[in-house]
Amino acid sequence: MFHSAAKSLSVASTSLYSRSFLLRVRHYCDKAPLKLRISQAFSTADLGKSVKIQGWVRSVRTQKAHIFLHVNDGSSLQSLQVVAGAELNDQLLTFGSAVEVTGILKKSPHQKQAVELEAQRIHVIGECDPVDFPFKIKERHNLEYLRQFPHLRCRTNAFSSLLRIRSEATAAFHSFFKDNGFVQIHTPVITSNDCEGAGELFQVEPSSVGDAHREFFFSVPAFLTVSGQLHLEVMSGAFSRVYTFGPTFRAENSQSRRHLAEFYMVEAELGFLRSLNDLTKVMEDMFKSTTEQVLARCVEDVDLFHRHVTPGHRASVDAMLKSSFPVMSYSEAVEILGRSTENFTFPVDWGCDLKTEHEKHLVKHCGNVPVFVTDYPYRLKPFYARANQDPPQNTAAAVDLLVPGVGELCGGSLREERLDVLTAHLEDAGLEDTYDWYLDLRRFGSVPHGGFGLGFERFLQCVLGVDNIKDVIPFPRYSHSCLL
Amino acid sequence: MFHSAAKSLSVASTSLYSRSFLLRVRHYCDKAPLKLRISQAFSTADLGKSVKIQGWVRSVRTQKAHIFLHVNDGSSLQSLQVVAGAELNDQLLTFGSAVEVTGILKKSPHQKQAVELEAQRIHVIGECDPVDFPFKIKERHNLEYLRQFPHLRCRTNAFSSLLRIRSEATAAFHSFFKDNGFVQIHTPVITSNDCEGAGELFQVEPSSVGDAHREFFFSVPAFLTVSGQLHLEVMSGAFSRVYTFGPTFRAENSQSRRHLAEFYMVEAELGFLRSLNDLTKVMEDMFKSTTEQVLARCVEDVDLFHRHVTPGHRASVDAMLKSSFPVMSYSEAVEILGRSTENFTFPVDWGCDLKTEHEKHLVKHCGNVPVFVTDYPYRLKPFYARANQDPPQNTAAAVDLLVPGVGELCGGSLREERLDVLTAHLEDAGLEDTYDWYLDLRRFGSVPHGGFGLGFERFLQCVLGVDNIKDVIPFPRYSHSCLL
Numbered sequence: 003m004f005h006s007a008a009k010s011l012s013v014a015s016t017s018l019y020s021r022s023f024l025l026r027v028r029h030y031c032d033k034a035p036l037k038l039r040i041s042q043a044f045s046t047a048d049l050g051k052s053v054k055i056q057g058w059v060r061s062v063r064t065q066k067a068h069i070f071l072h073v074n075d076g077s078s079l080q081s082l083q084v085v086a087g088a089e090l091n092d093q094l095l096t097f098g099s100a101v102e103v104t105g106i107l108k109k110s111p112h113q114k115q116a117v118e119l120e121a122q123r124i125h126v127i128g129e130c131d132p133v134d135f136p137f138k139i140k141e142r143h144n145l146e147y148l149r150q151f152p153h154l155r156c157r158t159n160a161f162s163s164l165l166r167i168r169s170e171a172t173a174a175f176h177s178f179f180k181d182n183g184f185v186q187i188h189t190p191v192i193t194s195n196d197c198e199g200a201g202e203l204f205q206v207e208p209s210s211v212g213d214a215h216r217e218f219f220f221s222v223p224a225f226l227t228v229s230g231q232l233h234l235e236v237m238s239g240a241f242s243r244v245y246t247f248g249p250t251f252r253a254e255n256s257q258s259r260r261h262l263a264e265f266y267m268v269e270a271e272l273g274f275l276r277s278l279n280d281l282t283k284v285m286e287d288m289f290k291s292t293t294e295q296v297l298a299r300c301v302e303d304v305d306l307f308h309r310h311v312t313p314g315h316r317a318s319v320d321a322m323l324k325s326s327f328p329v330m331s332y333s334e335a336v337e338i339l340g341r342s343t344e345n346f347t348f349p350v351d352w353g354c355d356l357k358t359e360h361e362k363h364l365v366k367h368c369g370n371v372p373v374f375v376t377d378y379p380y381r382l383k384p385f386y387a388r389a390n391q392d393p394p395q396n397t398a399a400a401v402d403l404l405v406p407g408v409g410e411l412c413g414g415s416l417r418e419e420r421l422d423v424l425t426a427h428l429e430d431a432g433l434e435d436t437y438d439w440y441l442d443l444r445r446f447g448s449v450p451h452g453g454f455g456l457g458f459e460r461f462l463q464c465v466l467g468v469d470n471i472k473d474v475i476p477f478p479r480y481s482h483s484c485l486l
Numbered sequence: 487m488f489h490s491a492a493k494s495l496s497v498a499s500t501s502l503y504s505r506s507f508l509l510r511v512r513h514y515c516d517k518a519p520l521k522l523r524i525s526q527a528f529s530t531a532d533l534g535k536s537v538k539i540q541g542w543v544r545s546v547r548t549q550k551a552h553i554f555l556h557v558n559d560g561s562s563l564q565s566l567q568v569v570a571g572a573e574l575n576d577q578l579l580t581f582g583s584a585v586e587v588t589g590i591l592k593k594s595p596h597q598k599q600a601v602e603l604e605a606q607r608i609h610v611i612g613e614c615d616p617v618d619f620p621f622k623i624k625e626r627h628n629l630e631y632l633r634q635f636p637h638l639r640c641r642t643n644a645f646s647s648l649l650r651i652r653s654e655a656t657a658a659f660h661s662f663f664k665d666n667g668f669v670q671i672h673t674p675v676i677t678s679n680d681c682e683g684a685g686e687l688f689q690v691e692p693s694s695v696g697d698a699h700r701e702f703f704f705s706v707p708a709f710l711t712v713s714g715q716l717h718l719e720v721m722s723g724a725f726s727r728v729y730t731f732g733p734t735f736r737a738e739n740s741q742s743r744r745h746l747a748e749f750y751m752v753e754a755e756l757g758f759l760r761s762l763n764d765l766t767k768v769m770e771d772m773f774k775s776t777t778e779q780v781l782a783r784c785v786e787d788v789d790l791f792h793r794h795v796t797p798g799h800r801a802s803v804d805a806m807l808k809s810s811f812p813v814m815s816y817s818e819a820v821e822i823l824g825r826s827t828e829n830f831t832f833p834v835d836w837g838c839d840l841k842t843e844h845e846k847h848l849v850k851h852c853g854n855v856p857v858f859v860t861d862y863p864y865r866l867k868p869f870y871a872r873a874n875q876d877p878p879q880n881t882a883a884a885v886d887l888l889v890p891g892v893g894e895l896c897g898g899s900l901r902e903e904r905l906d907v908l909t910a911h912l913e914d915a916g917l918e919d920t921y922d923w924y925l926d927l928r929r930f931g932s933v934p935h936g937g938f939g940l941g942f943e944r945f946l947q948c949v950l951g952v953d954n955i956k957d958v959i960p961f962p963r964y965s966h967s968c969l970l
Contacts (some may be wrong), residue, residue: 039667039726041667056726056757056758056933057726058723058724058931059931075725075726075757076669076724076725076726077667077725077726098930098931099931100931100932100933102758127758127932127933127934128903128928128930128931128932128933129931129932130929130930130931131929131930134929134930135930152720153720153923153924153926153927154720154926154930156720156721156723156724156725157723157724157930157931162724162725165669165671165721165724165725166669166725168670168672169669169670169671172670172672173660173664173670176657176660180657183523183525183561185560185649185650185653186652186653186656186657187649187653187960188652188656188733188750188959188960189960189961190748190960190961190963190970191675191710191733191735191748192688192735192747192748192963192968193961193968193970194968194969194970195970202692202693202694203692203693203694204676204690204691204692204693204703205690205691205692205693206688206689206690206710207688207689208686208687208688208689208737209686209687209688209689209707209709209737210686210687210737219688219737219739219747219965219966220747220963220965220966220967220968221966221967221968222968223693224963224968225693226675226690232970233960233961233970236636236637236638236640236970237640237649237960239542239640239641240542240560240640240641240646240649241559241560241561241640241646241649241650242523242540242541242559242560242561248732248733249672249675249732249733251675251676253692253693253694253703255703263676263703263704264674264675264676266672273540273559274540274586274611419612439637439969439970440637442637442638443637444612445614445615445618446582446612446614446615446618446619446638446641447542447543447582447583447584447612447613447614447641448584448611448612448613449540449584449611449612450611475672476671476672476673476674476717476721477673477674477677477717479674479676479704479708481703481704482703482704482705483704483705484676484677484678484704484705484706484708485678486674486677486678486679486716486717486720486923
């Protein structure tokens with residue numbers, strides 16, 4: 003449907019072309035030129051044809067008799083070289099301007115590209131003043147500079163590559179789950195639950211009601227979700243395998259390179275699952291399958307990051323894919339950290355929460371590959387984690403996946419499916435009424451089950467080696483910043 | 487990975503089986519039984535094999551020498567018939583209980599199903615008290631009754647079918663856009679914009695700060711998005727074709743069958759697009775392609791709705807798919823409505839907004855197929871709609887897609903790409919500073935472009951014939967209701 007021929011034909015400029023060339027042009031001008039996206043133009047299938055392309059000028063070079071443009075339409079990282087006679091030059095042909103070019107697709111004499119477009123007509127659709135435009139021709143602006151222009155940074159090579167990769171990575175996660183029989187569930191953004199029982203929540207109310215004595219819109223306080231897990235548990239009780247992929251929120255006053263107020267999580271829940279071993283297998287398969295798909299489908303875009311943004315990172319990614327992810331218990335992790343000669347800011351004792359510095363040390367200890375840490379102290383984990391009932395330690399069947407450069411990428415656990423154990427824990431916390439519906443899931447056909455969540459932005463950071471989480475999401479939101 | 491053989495083997499009960507059957511059983515018991523999801527068991531590829539299935543009991547029938555169960559695990563609408571000797575009966579085998587069954591997959595003597603499972607072992611994993619369980623065996627509960635149990639309704643045939651269809655429909659939209667070269671963009675949920683300039687917004691602030699003199703978390707007031715359009719326009723200026731599929735919000739105090747406070751929108755934006763005609767073509771292709779995919783991939787689940795929930799609706803859907811969607815201008819629509827003998831609650835004059843009663847009449851007028859209405863009065867449309875500059879009428883290049891039973895399914899427009907026209911309109915509205923970044927999109931390489939949004943729940947209502955929007959979303963949110 004997107005190949006519909008344009009209705010108007012332009013007249014070819016004649017002065018510069020040979021007779022045989024003109025005959026070919028006339029032949030093709032009998033038909034409307036073929037409208038192509040630039041990624042399609044690189045296939046040599048249309049060589050010799052009259053085509054029309056549309057895009058934005060990424061470079062302009064003028065010689066005596068010719069001008070050379072690079073035109074990009076976002077369909078790929080590569081821009082198409084356009085060659086035109088000098089008489090087609092126009093002072094409006096500047097970096098950033100939008101153009102429509104009609105001409106003949108020819109074999110390029112240059113090694114870098116297989117094809118180029120011999121222009122017959124160049125029409126500037128939208129001007130771009132090079133003085134006002136914040137990006138300059140031939141300058142490589144760093145990611146921090148680009149962050150100031152959330153509405154324009156997608157027009158740069160680096161950020162357009164990032165967003166194409168993000169789109170493919172999203173598709174890769176959907177494929178993985180679909181291929182393995184998971185049902186996708188749109189878990190709600192607005193919820194009356196607080197899944198984690200911790201962390202700062204955003205509250206939601208209509209903006210127009212100003213007074214403090216108002217009723218709640220939903221009759222109860224309502225928050226932005228911090229996790230779709232509890233809603234997925236509902237669904238795993240019907241479909242066995244379910245997942246969700248959507249925005250989640252934390253109202254943390256953080257400016258860190260690893261946190262956002264709005265970020266994306268991939269969460270999965272599996273019924274009839276009895277061991278952490280079965281869970282880590284799914285997590286490892288998912289990580290490898292999606293990473294491989296991204297590397298295979300976004301060769302040029304990923305290469306831009308691995309060459310120019312984070313040189314050397316590709317070897318690290320290849321090492322992750324080749325490795326069988328090691329598994330260690332929390333107790334083993336504490337032992338390893340205790341034996342280390344590294345000077346940690348936070349001391350390590352059995353029972354303490356692991357900090358980023360500890361996580362990074364464990365990853366390094368394992369040879370800079372992803373590592374699973376299992377069976378954390380029960381009291382560190384939320385009420386839904388399954389108790390191992392292994393006194394005197396009292397651990398929970400919970401697992402984190404730590405990855406190089408990022409630290410915690412995934413967190414998961416078996417869930418407490420035993421009605422009596424769960425009821426006792428909720429009663430201890432005074433939450434048995436709030437979560438009466440959750441207890442229903444254990445009253446009626448309860449099954450052993452477990453699941454995990456993956457931070458999607460951290461996944462992109464890990465695969466691409468991008469240091470700051472604000473550079474892997476289209477419009478980052480964090481404390482004091484909500485541009486656009 | 488999900489085929490891993492179980493480690494423990496059960497001993498086959500012997501009393502009821504023939505010698506040759508037992509020999510076969512022994513043969514297969516040498517190996518661990520094959521773990522199958524129920525949808526896989528229906529393929530006759532595993533006939534004669536020893537298998538293990540896990541799921542929930544949907545029916546129990548006891549005869550003298552045998553018991554018959556139907557077990558469902560959510561992988562398909564169909565339950566697997568399990569046949570067992572009476573000695574395997576257990577009083578805990580009730581409707582809704584969770585079971586694990588090991589046995590031999592056999593050709594079924596019944597016409598309804600190709601295979602059945604001859605059980606050797608039945609293990610009740612999770613009990614279900616039939617008195618407390620809100621759903622009763624063999625009763626068909628209506629959708630309104632089910633709505634009271636958002637945590638359990640996914641265990642019924644109707645709602646589990648709905649959610650499998652919703653999952654496939656989601657995949658169908660992603661496929662359509664991917665196949666046509668669109669980049670998926672995660673447009674933000676929290677935004678400092680008010681895209682429509684109308685409609686009630688939800689405001690977002692951390693829950694912990696109670697006093698009125700607090701600072702805004704994001705330094706500015708922040709809202710839940712009502713549309714990703716403006717953010718998509720940013721991206722269409724780099725990728726030409728982009729789309730988003732995510733939650734959107736309206737704080738409207740409505741209990742209607744057509745509105746929710748949280749709902750899903752599919753939105754697309756196309757650069758280098760010059761006519762409404764090109765836009766309606768994409769909208770029509772998308773509607774037909776995704777509907778056909780849903781009908782093809784969810785045959786049984788859709789059939790349940792078309793037979794039992796909304797009998798006769800299939801013919802209506804087929805008629806939509808066969809039709810070329812008619813296009814009429816707003817002016818023509820007003821003429822048709824003016825000539826009608828129907829008694830409308832709201833009178834119709836050129837310049838008025840069309841109400842649901844008018845939309846339904848137009849759809850009926852066209853023979854109950856989807857219809858495009860174009861070129862609405864400019865003053866009815868938001869600031870970004872492209873002015874047709876056709877005095878004295880002064881219309882905008884905007885289009886709605888109206889569909890049977892639902893009314894407005896999609897709304898779209900060409901966007902005002904001309905810097906001078908857009909600046910004048912924003913100045914008239916006193917919004918030129920707020921939308922200075924949006925004007926930047928027209929200052930730097932502006933191109934003609936347009937896009938549209940589709941209400942995903944309304945799409946499901948339209949395809950399935952479901953009357954109430956609360957029955958096509960996992961966890962409906964509306965005024966005074968935010969269960970779970």
